[in-house]
Amino acid sequence: MAYIPTHLHYSSGRGRLCGEAMISWPDKYMTDEFARTLPVCPKCIEIANENGTHQKTRQTIYTAPKSIPEPVAPKPFITLSHYLV
Numbered sequence: 580m581a582y583i584p585t586h587l588h589y590s591s592g593r594g595r596l597c598g599e600a601m602i603s604w605p606d607k608y609m610t611d612e613f614a615r616t617l618p619v620c621p622k623c624i625e626i627a628n629e630n631g632t633h634q635k636t637r638q639t640i641y642t643a644p645k646s647i648p649e650p651v652a653p654k655p656f657i658t659l660s661h662y663l664v
Contacts, residue, residue: 581605582602582603582604582605583608584602584604584608584614584617585617586617586618586619586620586621587614587617587618587619587620588619588620588623589619589620589623589624589626589627595620595623596620596622596623596626596627597620597622597623597626599620599622
C-alpha cells in the first residue's frame with residue numbers, strides 16, 4: 580500500500596522536528612497544489628513554539644488568470660452546387 584501524506588513537518592536540518600521517520604512521497608502527491616492543502620504536524624508546531632522558533636509563513640505565488648480565446652465562428656461550407664445555376 581502506497582504512503583498517503585496527511586500533514587507537513589518542520590525540518591530540523593537533518594530530519595523532522597518531531598522526530599517522525601522520513602518517508603518519501605509518491606509522485607502523485609508531490610505537487611504544490613496538493614501540499615498546500617495539508618495541515619502542519621501538531622507535534623512540530625508544539626516543539627517549534629517551545630523552542631521559540633517562529634512558524635514560517637507559506638509563500639503564496641500569484642499567477643494571473645489565463646485569457647480565454649474568443650470562439651471561432653465556423654466558415655460557411657460552399658459546394659459546387661452553389662455555382663451551378
